[in-house]
Amino acid sequence: MFKSGYVALIGKPNVGKSTFLNLMIGEKLSIVTNKPQTTRTPIKGILTTDSYQIIFIDTPGIHESQKKLNQVMLSSIKSTIEDADVCLIIADSPGNDYIKNYEDLLLKKNVILLINKADKLTKEQIDSIKAEFLIINPKKIIVTSLLRDNPKDEILNAILEELKEGPQYYAEDEISTHNVRFIVSELIRETLIENLSEELPYYVAVVIDEFKERSENLTYIKAIIYTEKDSQKAIVIGQNGSMLKKIGSSARKKIEDFLGTKVYLDLWVKVKKGWTKNEKLIKEFLSE
Ligand SMILES: Nc1nc2c(ncn2[C@@H]2O[C@H](COP(=O)(O)OP(=O)(O)OP(=O)(O)O)[C@@H](O)[C@H]2O)c(=O)[nH]1
Numbered sequence: 001m002f003k004s005g006y007v008a009l010i011g012k013p014n015v016g017k018s019t020f021l022n023l024m025i026g027e028k029l030s031i032v033t034n035k036p037q038t039t040r041t042p043i044k045g046i047l048t049t050d051s052y053q054i055i056f057i058d059t060p061g062i063h064e065s066q067k068k069l070n071q072v073m074l075s076s077i078k079s080t081i082e083d084a085d086v087c088l089i090i091a092d093s094p095g096n097d098y099i100k101n102y103e104d105l106l107l108k109k110n111v112i113l114l115i116n117k118a119d120k121l122t123k124e125q126i127d128s129i130k131a132e133f134l135i136i137n138p139k140k141i142i143v144t145s146l147l148r149d150n151p152k153d154e155i156l157n158a159i160l161e162e163l164k165e166g167p168q169y170y171a172e173d174e175i176s177t178h179n180v181r182f183i184v185s186e187l188i189r190e191t192l193i194e195n196l197s198e199e200l201p202y203y204v205a206v207v208i209d210e211f212k213e214r215s216e217n218l219t220y221i222k223a224i225i226y227t228e229k230d231s232q233k234a235i236v237i238g239q240n241g242s243m244l245k246k247i248g249s250s251a252r253k254k255i256e257d258f259l260g261t262k263v264y265l266d267l268w269v270k271v272k273k274g275w276t277k278n279e280k281l282i283k284e285f286l287s288e
Pocket residue numbers: 011012013014015016017018019020031032033034035036037038039060061116117118119120144145146147148
């Protein structure tokens with residue numbers, strides 16, 4: 001019997017959703033950084049074997065803020081939960097009040113609770129996390145450290161127990177339905193996050209403007225970094241262009257690793273005033 005289904009990854013910012021996806025899929029599909037809320041668009045990772053196909057959807061970290069940008073994220077989380085066969089909630093500390101907002105939706109779903117970062121948690125903390133999630137009645141609770149342990153098989157078995165017989169939705173060699181351009185734009189955004197101070201990355205969007213395979217060994221990529229204000233543009237560029245140069249060289253190496261070719265990366269910085277408050281622009285910038 002061939003099993004298949006969609007698994008939604010849910011959790012607060014920074015709990016380890018991207019680390020999880022990378023562990024399960026083994027490819028750098030979703031960006032991993034130590035700053036919260038770096039995942040904006042759901043990313044699908046696909047795991048296919050002879051007997052099952054699991055499609056993971058990475059949701060943006062759940063956030064309480066009412067800002068426009070976050071409202072777009074919240075509705076995307078709810079629709080991801082609705083469409084999912086299994087909901088995998090990841091928590092890394094007590095304080096998960098947000099779950100009450102999703103109680104009705106989640107009670108109708110097969111929920112697996114993954115308590116991550118056990119390497120840093122006390123027994124009391126683990127118990128209080130478990131207690132907080134009782135209201136949504138998880139089918140299974142896994143306590144682990146995604147970084148220290150290798151819980152891939154344990155998690156897979158828990159997911160497979162909840163999945164039903166189903167078709168193979170995607171070809172075996174597809175690991176993501178996101179196109180290469182999107183992954184490249186995420187690698188550039190990851191580099192921006194690594195290099196800029198706390199706040200700024202949330203006002204920055206990356207759009208791939210040109211993507212050309214000049215030869216078998218060389219890819220030309222022109223990417224535009226949009227900021228909200230002139231002052232932010234100046235920070236991204238840095239003194240005499242030093243910051244942009246640093247970001248460009250570090251992002252280029254990541255993209256070369258990912259594509260397996262040499263890359264000519266042409267980075268431009270432009271100001272799009274107030275884009276994080278404009279729903280149309282948010283959708284345009286964050287779509288695949
Ligand atoms: N100590 C410890 N740290 C971990 C573990 N798993 C993940 N981390 C770290 O937690 C941080 C956040 O991990 P991510 O995978 O980016 O988290 P995320 O939930 O995808 O974050 P956003 O996409 O920003 O919401 C990174 O610095 C990880 O290295 C773990 O088991 N133990």
